[in-house]
Amino acid sequence: MESLVGKTILITGASRGIGAAVARATGAAGANVIAHYGSYREGAVEALRDVPNDRRFLVSGDLSEPNSARRLWNESLAWRERIDVVVLNAAVNVETPFESSDEQWDAGWDSTLRVNVLATAALLKESVNHFVGIGGGVVIGLSSWSAQQGSRIPELTAYAASKAAVKAMVQTVARNYAAMGVLGYVIAPGVVKTRMADHAALTYGGEAALKSGLVLGELVPPEELAELVVFLSSGRNRHLTGATFDVNGASYIR
Numbered sequence: 001m002e003s004l005v006g007k008t009i010l011i012t013g014a015s016r017g018i019g020a021a022v023a024r025a026t027g028a029a030g031a032n033v034i035a036h037y038g039s040y041r042e043g044a045v046e047a048l049r050d051v052p053n054d055r056r057f058l059v060s061g062d063l064s065e066p067n068s069a070r071r072l073w074n075e076s077l078a079w080r081e082r083i084d085v086v087v088l089n090a091a092v093n094v095e096t097p098f099e100s101s102d103e104q105w106d107a108g109w110d111s112t113l114r115v116n117v118l119a120t121a122a123l124l125k126e127s128v129n130h131f132v133g134i135g136g137g138v139v140i141g142l143s144s145w146s147a148q149q150g151s152r153i154p155e156l157t158a159y160a161a162s163k164a165a166v167k168a169m170v171q172t173v174a175r176n177y178a179a180m181g182v183l184g185y186v187i188a189p190g191v192v193k194t195r196m197a198d199h200a201a202l203t204y205g206g207e208a209a210l211k212s213g214l215v216l217g218e219l220v221p222p223e224e225l226a227e228l229v230v231f232l233s234s235g236r237n238r239h240l241t242g243a244t245f246d247v248n249g250a251s252y253i254r
Helices: 017-028 041-047 068-079 102-134 144-147 154-180 195-203 207-212 222-233
Strands: 007-009 032-037 056-060 085-088 138-144 182-189 244-247
Touching: 007 017, 017 032, 017 041, 017 085, 017 222, 032 041, 032 068, 041 195, 068 182, 068 195, 068 222, 085 222, 102 138, 102 154, 102 182, 138 154, 138 222, 138 244, 144 154, 144 182, 144 244, 182 222, 222 244
Parallel strands: 007 032, 007 085, 032 056, 085 138, 138 182, 182 244
Antiparallel strands: none
């Protein structure tokens, strides 16, 4: 595993699933870890259980609220004056059925865009300006394979669109700020073994139905994504900047 000793990493949505796995892995690699959580503090505490007290910091914030991302950033900088890596992971997965009422449709899109796009964009802006000021940094955006091909589930149209926005934002940063030392990577997972997948399994025919269309016949372990984040966080792989990493067990190949 890459050594991240001396680096400070901010991870949004670090109390569950992919974010929690990333917090554990980056902490094990020696990083100073800032773990953001919404309401589930216990999950963030558990994710950082093995990280020494002087290398961990928990920060809460409801990213659906205006300016919450900027408050998160300022609190993080108050703990460490320098942040080297930002992992944009936090997201909501609100269903927006085409058959829903106009009110339900608008509310679903509004909540999805507030968290997945607007808060992410605000944090990305803060990160880029900070990285330019300190001579470089790494931003990693968690997208989705549904952003590449559209979702197989029509109720998740807003989610797929928001994850496409994450990809576009991070790649725009990579394209325009690489010469200033700012590196941007996109990770586009398939179906990951998380609470979100468990919910989808209950809704759409069980886990076997989710696995039936997967080449490996299994969900992506969040630990594999965390290992990739550690690799990219090292900052040594400069010519990979702008790349999208498809992690879906060859179920979708571009």
